[in-house]
Amino acid sequence: MAGEDRSRASNGSTALIRTPRNRLDQPKAPRRRLLPEYDPEAFGRFSERIARFLGTGRFIVWMTLIIIVWVAWNIFAPPDVRFDEYPFIFLTLMLSLQASYAAPLILLAQNRQDDRDRVTHEQDRKQNERSIADTEYLTREIAALRMGLGEVATRDWIRSELEDLVKDLDDRRALLSAESDEDR
DSSP: OTTEEEEEOTTSOEEEEEOGGGOTTSOOOOOOOSSOOOOHHHHHHHHHHHHHHHTSHHHHHHHHHHHHHHHHHHHHSOGGGOSSOTTOHHHHHHHHHHHHHHHHHHHHHHHHHHHHHHHHHHHHHHHHHHHHHHHHHHHHHHHHHHHHHHTSOOHHHHHHHHHHHHHHHHHHHHHHHHHHHHHO
C-alpha cells in the first residue's frame, strides 16, 4: 500500500505502520529538484530591464563599437594575439548567442506588458461601466425632478397669476367706482 510500510511485529504477523512522512498534519519534506528554483517575478523584472536596454540607441552604439573593435583587432593586431580570423566565425557565434537570448527575453517582457495592459483595460472597462451607471442614475433623477417641477408653481407663473389678480381687482374697483358715481 502507498505510504505505508509493512513490518513484522514481535509475534511474526504482518502489521501496517504509518510512517511520519505521510502524516497529513505535517508538511512534506522538500524534494530535491533537478532544475534550480527561481523567483518568476524577479526574473520577469530582469527580462524587462534587458528588453528595455535592447531597445535603446545606447545599446546599438555599444554593439556597433564592440563589433568595430572586434573586427579591427582581428584584422590589424599581430597574428599571434588575434583570436578570430577573417570570416569572424566566433563573432558570428557571439551575435547568434546574443540574439538567441535577446528574443525570448523580449517576448517575456512583451507578455508581461500584455498582462499589465489586460488588467488596466479590465479596470478601465469596470470604471466606464460604473460611470455609465452613475450617469444613467443621475439622468433618471433629473427627469424625476423635472417632472416634479412641472407640478410646482414657478416664479413666473405666480407673477402672472398675481398680475391677473391685480388686474381683476383693478377692474372690479373701476366697476365699483363707476357704479358708485352713477348712484350719486
